[in-house]
Amino acid sequence: MASYTAPLRDMRFVMHELLDSSSLSTLPGYEQATPELMDAVIEEAAKLAQDILLPLNLSGDAEGCTYENGVVRTPKGFKDAYAQMIAGGWTSLACDPEFGGQGMPKLVSTVFEEIVSSANTAFGMYPGLSHGAYRALHAHGSEALKKQYLPKLVDGTWSGTMCLTESQCGTDLGLIRTRAEPDADSGFRITGTKIFISAGEHDLTENILHLVLAKLPGAPAGTRGISLFLVPKFLPTAEGRPGARNGVSCGSIEHKMGIKASATGVMHFDGAQGWLVGRENSGMRCMFTMMNAARLAVGMQGLGLAETAYQSAAAYARDRRQGKSVGGKTDPAQVADPIIVHPDVRRMLLESRSMTEAGRALSYWCGMELDRAERHPDPAMRQEADDLVALLTPILKAALTDLGSDAANAAVQVHGGHGYIHEWGVEQLVRDARICQIYEGTNGIQALDLVGRKLGQDTGRLLRRFFHPVAEFLAAHEQDAALSEFVGPTAKALGRLQQATMTVAARGMARPEEAAAAATDYLRLFSLVAMAFMWCRMAEVAQRALQAGANGEASFYQAKIDVGKFFMARVLPRHSSHFQVVMAGGETLMLLPEVAF
C-alpha cells in the first residue's frame, strides 16, 4: 500500500509562515478563522484521511464499482467511510452558514482537498462533485431552489453531479443535443444522454442532484444557447424526503484506467423534470463562475497524488538496499546501502518533492486569493485577487496535474519492479493521476485559456498582478547574499518569461495559430517561474526563521533551503528549453500535410 502521512508541518509553514493566514480573520465572515482553528481542522482531517480513506484506496481500486440493472454499488467500505465523513460535517467545510455550512475559508478547503486526494482520490470525487454542484446552485439558483436543495448538499445526505459531456461533445460544449422542453409541472422536461458523469449513480447518498446543460427550443446556436437545469434523481416530497423517481437513469458505468472506485455513468434523461438554474441561455456563464474553483480542485488532486507518490518512494528508497554508494557514505556492516544513497534515486525524489512543495505554496496562495476575491471589503482588492486567481488557475491545473503524473511515474521507477506490482500501491497512483490531466479542461485547453484569454485580458492587467510582486521581490532581494542562489536564476527566468509573453502576444495578434502553437510550452515556462518565485519566498522565510533561532526546528528550515536550492539548480533550467520552443514558433508544427500522418 502507498504510504501517506499528511505533511502538517509543511502545510502550516505555507499557510501561516509564508502566506500569513492570520490575515484571513480580518475578512468579514471569517472572524473565527484563526490559525489555531485551521490547524485543529486540518489535523482532524488528516486523521480521517489516514485512518479511514487511505486503507480503502488500494481495495477500492482492485474492486471498483459494479453496475447491475441501473444500480451502482461503490467498493466495500465506501458507504461507511462516507457516512463518517458527513457525520463529521466535512462536506459542509467551506459552505455558506446560511445553508448549514461551516463557513471556513477556501484556503482551508484547498488544504482539505489535497489531504483527501492524497489518501484516496477516487473517494474524493463524490464529495468533490457535490461541492461543484453546491457552488453552481449557490451562485445562480433561485432562492426557492437554494432553500430546498442546498442544505442537503451541504450536510452531504444528497450528492451532486455536473452533467456537461455528451458523446459528440467534450471540449466543445456548443455541440450539445440534450433538450429542455417547457412543462407545466416543474418548468422543464429534460431529454438526452450525458456521458462521463462522475458520481452519476452510486449508493452513498439517498438522492442525487444532477446539474444538466441543455438547450431550450429555439435557443441560439453554440455555447450562447445553453441553459443549466437542476434534475434530481428522486423528486423531493413536501417534507424534503426523496419521493417519486424522476425520469433519469444510469445506462452503464465506464471501465476506466484509474479512479476505479469513482463511478462514471452514462446518464439517460427521459423527459425528466428539471428546474432552470440561472437565466435562460446563460448556462455556460453559470459554469464559468465555478470553473476556477473546480480547476483548482483538480490541481489539488494532482498535488495530493504527487505528495503520496513522493512519500511512498522516499520510504522505499530509505528501506531498500541495492548496490554500494558510489563514493558517498556507505554502511560497512551491510552488503548493500539503501538506494537513497544513489544520486539518480535522489534526483527522482527531489524533482518530485521540490515541485510538490512549490506547487503547494502556489495553490494555497491561490486558495487564499479566492477568499480575498470573495470577501475583501475593498472592491479594488477583490478585483486584484480575482485577477490573480484567473491567471493562476490554468497554470495550477495543468502544472500540478502534470506533476501528479510525473511524480507517480517517478515513484514507480524508484520502486523498480515492485513499483509495477499492484500491491505496492504506486502503479495505482500513475493510473489515478492520469485523468487529472484530461478532465475539467484538458491541459492543452488550460494552455489555450492562458494564452488566448488570460494573457491579453485588459491589456495584460492579469499578467501585471503576477509580474509586479515577483519583480518587486527580486529587486528588494537583489543584494541579499543569503538568497543569491535563488534570486539570480529566478530573475533570469522571469526575463525570459516576459520576453516570451511579448513574442506570443505579438505573433498571436498577427496569426492566432502561432499563440496556440506556443501555448503548452508557454504555460510550462510560466509555471516554472511561478514555482521559482514561491521557492524564493519560502527560502527567505526559512532564512529568517533560522536567523531567529529556529526554535529547535533548524533541520526543518534548513531542508526548505536545501530543497529550494535543488529546484533552482536542477529543475528551473528546464525553462530554457520551453523558452526556446516558444521562440521557435509554430511553423514546423504545420509543415507535415495531414495525409502524411
Place this chain on the structure above:
Amino acid sequence: MKILVPVKRVVDYNVKVRVKADGTGVETAGVKMSMNPFDEIAIEEAVRLKEKGVATEIVAISIGVAACSETIRTALAMGADRGVLVETDMAVEPIAVAKMLKALVEKEQPQLVILGKQAIDDDMSATGQMLAALLGWPQGTFASKVAVENGGITVTREVDGGLETVALTLPAVVTTDLRLNEPRYASLPNIRKARKKPIETMKPADLGVDPTPRLTVLRVTEPPKRRAGQKVGSVAELVMKLRTEAKVI
C-alpha cells in the same frame, strides 16, 4: 456526576522517536505532538457516560508546557466541557502530577477520575495508582469495560491470563486499557465549538505543589542494534553455542 480526565501531550504515536544527540532525552523540537492515545480512550469513555446521562460535566486537565492547551482543545472537541491547564516548563514526574491532580480533585469534587493506564512517552503506568493512593480512593486500573450502576462502578480489568471484574464505590479512579472503546473523530462543528469552551490556566504553585523532578536522567540511548544471526550445522553445535557463547543454558 462530574468526571475529571487528565490528558497528556506526548510525541505522536506515528512519529519515529529519535534520541537527542547529547543523550539527555528524546527529540521533541519540531516533532508532531498529540494526545496520549490512552487518554483519548479516557475522554471517549467520559463522553459516553455523559451521553448516557450518567455524567453531567467533563473537565479535561493537562499539566505541562503552554502548548498543552491544544491537547485540551482536542479533548474539548471530542466532548469535554471545559479545561484546566497547569502550566510548567519542567518535566513533571508521576508523583508531582498525582499531587497536582489530588489538589484539583479536592477543588473540583468529581465522583470519578478517568485517565490512561500509561502515557506512550515514558510508559510509567503510575499516575492513576498514585492518585488513588493519595486520595484514599478505590482504583480500577487497566479497564476494558466500565459500568456505573447503583451508586458504584463496575470495572472489568485486563490482567495477566484473563479478565478481573471489580466493584468500586464512588468516588473512584479508573485507568483505561486499549480495548475499552474506540475514540471518536471530532466533528467539524465540535472543533469550532471547542475554541469557545473555557480553559482555566494556573501554575503548580497555585495547587501548592513543587514539581521539581526527584529523579535524575543519567543518559538516554537507543536500544542496542540486533546482531546478525548465525547458522549452525547441528543440534550439538547449537547447544554448545548456547552454553559457551550466549551463556543461556
